Amino acid sequence: MRRPDARPLYVQVEAILNARIVSGDWKSGQALPAEPELAAELGVSAGTLRRALARLEQRHLIERRQGRGTYVTQQTSEQALGQFFRVRNLAGMPVEPETLITGVATGPATEEEGAKLRLQPGETVHRIERSRVFEGEPRIAEQIIVPAALFPGLSLPLAPAQLATEIYVHYRNAHGIIVVQAEENLSATAASEADSAVLGCAVGTPLLLIERVTFDAAGRPVELRVSRLDTRSHRYAVEIA
Amino acid sequence: MRRPDARPLYVQVEAILNARIVSGDWKSGQALPAEPELAAELGVSAGTLRRALARLEQRHLIERRQGRGTYVTQQTSEQALGQFFRVRNLAGMPVEPETLITGVATGPATEEEGAKLRLQPGETVHRIERSRVFEGEPRIAEQIIVPAALFPGLSLPLAPAQLATEIYVHYRNAHGIIVVQAEENLSATAASEADSAVLGCAVGTPLLLIERVTFDAAGRPVELRVSRLDTRSHRYAVEIA
Numbered sequence: 001m002r003r004p005d006a007r008p009l010y011v012q013v014e015a016i017l018n019a020r021i022v023s024g025d026w027k028s029g030q031a032l033p034a035e036p037e038l039a040a041e042l043g044v045s046a047g048t049l050r051r052a053l054a055r056l057e058q059r060h061l062i063e064r065r066q067g068r069g070t071y072v073t074q075q076t077s078e079q080a081l082g083q084f085f086r087v088r089n090l091a092g093m094p095v096e097p098e099t100l101i102t103g104v105a106t107g108p109a110t111e112e113e114g115a116k117l118r119l120q121p122g123e124t125v126h127r128i129e130r131s132r133v134f135e136g137e138p139r140i141a142e143q144i145i146v147p148a149a150l151f152p153g154l155s156l157p158l159a160p161a162q163l164a165t166e167i168y169v170h171y172r173n174a175h176g177i178i179v180v181q182a183e184e185n186l187s188a189t190a191a192s193e194a195d196s197a198v199l200g201c202a203v204g205t206p207l208l209l210i211e212r213v214t215f216d217a218a219g220r221p222v223e224l225r226v227s228r229l230d231t232r233s234h235r236y237a238v239e240i241a
Numbered sequence: 242m243r244r245p246d247a248r249p250l251y252v253q254v255e256a257i258l259n260a261r262i263v264s265g266d267w268k269s270g271q272a273l274p275a276e277p278e279l280a281a282e283l284g285v286s287a288g289t290l291r292r293a294l295a296r297l298e299q300r301h302l303i304e305r306r307q308g309r310g311t312y313v314t315q316q317t318s319e320q321a322l323g324q325f326f327r328v329r330n331l332a333g334m335p336v337e338p339e340t341l342i343t344g345v346a347t348g349p350a351t352e353e354e355g356a357k358l359r360l361q362p363g364e365t366v367h368r369i370e371r372s373r374v375f376e377g378e379p380r381i382a383e384q385i386i387v388p389a390a391l392f393p394g395l396s397l398p399l400a401p402a403q404l405a406t407e408i409y410v411h412y413r414n415a416h417g418i419i420v421v422q423a424e425e426n427l428s429a430t431a432a433s434e435a436d437s438a439v440l441g442c443a444v445g446t447p448l449l450l451i452e453r454v455t456f457d458a459a460g461r462p463v464e465l466r467v468s469r470l471d472t473r474s475h476r477y478a479v480e481i482a
Contacts, residue, residue, distance in 0.1 A: 059482065084481055088426070184479040185329070187472035188429040188447035206429035206447035211476075231428030235452075238425040238479060240325055241300065 013044055013052035021061055021072055022217045024176060029074035032062065059180050061217060075178075080166035084182060087134070087229065088237045095134045095234065099167075102198075103129040106148060113145050116213050117221050124148035128167075131198050132227075139234055141198040145224040151175050168214075177222050181215040186236070189228065199230045208236055254285055254293035262302050262313055263458045265417060270315035273303065300421050302458060316419075321407035325423060328375070328470065329478045336375045336475065340408075343439075344370040347389060354386050357454050358462050365389035369408075372439050380475055382439040386465040392416050409455075418463050422456040427477070430469065440471045449477055 005012055020026045032038065039049040053070065056062045060083060063073050073079070087095055108122040117125070125145050132140035144167070146154070151171070171177040191205040199207075207228045214223040229236060246253055261267045273279065280290040294311065297303045301324060305311050314320070328336055349363040358366070366386050373381035385408070387395070392412070412418040432446040440448075448469045455464040470477060 086479075086481075092426075180482065182481040184481065185333075185476040186427060186449060186479060187476050188449045188470075189472075190447050204445070206431050208427060208429045208449070229429075231430075235426035235428050238327075238427060240327075240423040240425065241421065 009044060010048045010051040010055070013042055013048060014055045016042065017052060017056060018061065018217055021056075022176075022178060026072050028072055028172065030072050032070045032072070034069070059217070061178070061180065075169055075172055077166040077169055080168040080179075084168065084179075086237050087140075088235050089134075090233055090235065092235075092237070097132040097134055097140070099130055099132055100138070101128060101130045103127075104154070106154075109145075109147075113224055116224050117145070117147055119147055126151060126154045128154075134234065138199055139230045140227050141195050142225065142227045146222065150177060150220075150222055171222070178217040179214050179222065180217045183213050183215075185211045187211075191228070191230075195228050199228070201230055201232070205230070205232075207231070210236070250285060251289045251292035251296070254283055254289060255296045257283065258293060258297060259302065259458055262297075263417075263419060267313050269313055269413065271313045273311045273313070275310070300458070302419070302421065316410055316413055318407040318410055321409040321420075325409065325420075327478050328381075329476050330375075331474055331476065333476075333478070338373040338375055338381070340371055340373055341379070342369060342371045344368075345395070347395075350386075350388075354465055357465050358386070358388055360388055367392060367395045369395075375475065379440055380471045381468050382436050383466065383468045387463065391418060391461075391463055412463070419458040420455050420463065421458045423453050424456075425451055425453045427451055432469070432471075436469050440469070442471055442473070446471070446473075448472070451477070 026032065033041070035046060035049055035053075039046050042049065053062065057064060060073055060079070062070055064070050081094075085094075085097070087097070089095055105127045106124060107127070109117065109119050109125045111121065113119070113125060114121055114123065119125070124147075126148055128144040130142050130144070131138045132142060148154070168179045171179060187209045189207050189209040191199065191201050191203055191207050193203055195201070195207060196203045196205070208231050210225075210227040210229065212223075212225040212227070213221050214225065216222045267273065274282070276287060276290055276294075280287050283290065294303065298305060301314055301320070303311055304314050322335075326335075326338070328338070330336055346368045347365060348368070350358065350360050350366045352362065354360070354366060355362055355364065360366070365388075367389055369385040371383050371385070372379045373383060389395070409420045412420060428450045429447050430450040432440065432442050432444055432448050434444055436442070436448060437444045437446070449472050451466075451468040451470065453464075453466040453468070454462050455466065457463045
């Protein structure tokens with residue numbers, strides 16, 4: 001006998017609606033049914049439904065358009081950058097990065113990668129090497145590691161016209177992976193010879209090291225990312241409230 | 242003739258209640274009146290009041306205790322640390338810092354300090370030098386700059402028994418300044434000779450440089466803080482959602 005679900009009702013409703021989006025049952029950009037119909041279908045009150053919708057909205061999975069209804073978020077590069085890219089110039093303004101992919105390789109996960117991505121030892125991962133260029137200058141040297149099982153084929157947008165597309169938009173469009181959350185650990189490190197070659201700085205230059213684990217709407221870790229930011233003319237911005 | 246206030250009603254109500262807390266009319270730890278009474282007093286609906294209260298709660302100015310009512314937040318060192326202190330050890334666990342104040346000086350603000358604290362050129366500031374010690378080792382070298390006009394006398398807790406108190410709790414208790422928000426810019430820098438002396442690391446060691454501007458409940462910048470974190474065995478944690 002299954003135990004009854006002990007979570008608050010609005011959390012259960014959130015999980016049901018979350019699953020419809022993640023499964024593609026409700027597609028990117030699609031309008032949700034009107035609230036009274038949806039509440040009736042799920043057998044919950046208008047208040048419970050609204051509370052669940054508010055949580056999905058907070059997680060950027062749906063968006064309300066004033067007077068027009070509620071839609072599954074159609075993630076654009078601008079939205080992905082606004083949410084996940086915290087680099088500012090010295091005037092405090094957001095920068096628009098270009099991205100240059102310099103290598104893609106496939107192989108077994110290291111122990112550390114496996115632990116962070118919750119993989120079995122030796123499971124296959126794709127590793128993407130890239131640099132991010134601000135105003136013509138490479139400022140971030142980056143390695144992205146993703147489980148091959150979640151990203152079969154990993155058909156990366158390598159054509160120049162597509163380099164402006166945020167990779168999280170590609171994850172969603174090509175692999176159905178919806179990125180909603182990330183945890184980062186920041187530290188300082190000295191530029192290696194490899195960093196020096198990519199970033200054009202002296203070996204030993206202090207760099208901001210950003211280690212990110214990214215989670216999808218189902219709460220799975222889907223990406224590990226190690227970024228080395230040259231902070232001679234850029235900053236990483238944090239707001240605490 | 243004054244123009245009518247164009248802000249949404251719940252924002253106006255939030256501002257009224259905010260002012261009662263900042264002015265000390267409602268004191269730290271005090272219970273708020275019951276919602277129906279408060280709504281009647283302000284002449285607004287229960288829904289509008291609740292929306293204003295939700296915003297004050299988000300800003301950590303009030304807290305709801307299940308079944309017991311709503312209270313002005315009584316900020317403790319633990320709460321201040323939980324909200325504003327993002328340092329973790331390599332296992333990802335929060336650390337409990339001890340604080341050692343090594344110097345306090347008073348003088349005119351530099352141009353940069355004045356710009357960040359919105360002061361007139363030459364206005365007086367207090368400068369506090371301190372280090373933060375984790376598990377017996379100094380790991381942060383820090384300078385804190387505050388406007389003397391907001392912190393008259395700046396009676397700092399220098400007695401050993403008080404060193405464990407978060408300085409934001411002291412701001413509130415001794416100066417009525419309620420810190421609710423901060424903006425940080427992070428970069429990497431090389432340890433100077435002064436850093437080396439405080440942190441016991443080699444000159445040139447990469448450090449995480451955190452430049453923080455702190456805002457009070459009235460939206461004023463009240464503190465400038467420059468922290469240099471030795472990241473050889475600690476990280477700065479960020480959650481993005």
